[in-house]
Amino acid sequence: MLHVLCGVHNHPSAEHLEGHxxxxxxxxxxxxxxxxxxxxxxxxxxxxxxxxxxxxxxxxxxxxxxxxxxxxxxxxxAGRSQMQQLLGKLSIQNYVEWHRCDDKEKVTDLFWAHPVSLELLRTFPHVLIMGCTYKTNRYRLPLLEIVEVTSTDLTFSVAFAYLGYEREDNYTCALGILRIVLENTVFPKVIITDRSWL
Missing domain, CATH: 1.10.10 (Arc Repressor Mutant, subunit A)
Incomplete structure (x- = not known):
């Protein structure tokens, strides 16, 4: 129940409504x-x-x-986690995707590549460049970018991978997936990297 003691405003109406x-x-x-x-x-x-x-x-x-x-x-x-959303989007867009989890079902490594990039790699399979960047995401996972060089000296991204750690095992897994994807294809003759996992 509401009892009105005084039905008159004790202040003028506000001129500016910011904050309301x-x-x-x-x-x-x-x-x-x-x-x-x-x-x-x-x-x-x-x-x-x-x-x-x-x-x-x-x-x-x-x-x-x-x-x-x-x-x-x-x-x-729709109630999905960020990782479920990401994997769903990759699947909808027909990306090649691979991930591995630890004992607690937490994703530790994630590899993805667009089919068009893989076709370009099959067309120009000569020089592959790999490098890791840091602090690219809230989880502080290193981002491995794999880049290819065309015959006209232009570069394009082939694939990306979030690595749980920058160790040889993580690199081996990412490159192993790339090799499986490129099965029955000529492999690059030159691979350039900063060897940061050694």
Whole structure:
């Protein structure tokens, strides 16, 4: 039960609505625009600026945009983990994918390659370049990139692999999968690497 003691406001209405949840919310059109721009890999700051340019009275904050994108991703994943989502996307796009897990069913190594890249490798199987980069993801796994050189001195990515550790065993597994994928193909005559696992 509610008892109203004084039904009159003791302050004037606010001139600016920043900070009020009603004013910060996104309309259906703005949410649709955010989803479309996110699919196009547009940065959130650019999305924020676009929304402000479309409507001068828009009181949306960056936190609202982060939350809206997060809600959309949760709905899109339909309860799947990030790893399940990644493996599903690789499968839908027909990537060649291989992974191995430890005793606790945690993925330790993940190899993937696009079929078109593998066809290009079969066409130009002469020089293979491999290198690892660090701090490319939140899990701090080294990312192995395998690159090929064409006859016109252009390079293209053949495959990628997240390695659990930068050890010979991890490299051997990744290259073993590449060799299986390229079965009945001429293997590269030259492999260039920084030998960082030694």
């Amino acid at each position: 949840s009603f004013a910060n919310g996104l309309s259906k059109e703005e949410t649709s625009l955010l989803v479309d721009m996110s699919k196009s890999m547009v940065r959130l700051k650019k999305i924020f600026v676009t929304l402000k340019q479309r409507d001068a009275f828009n009181a949306t904050t960056m936190k609202t945009i982060y939350n809206a994108r997060h809600r959309h991703r949760v709905v899109q994943r």
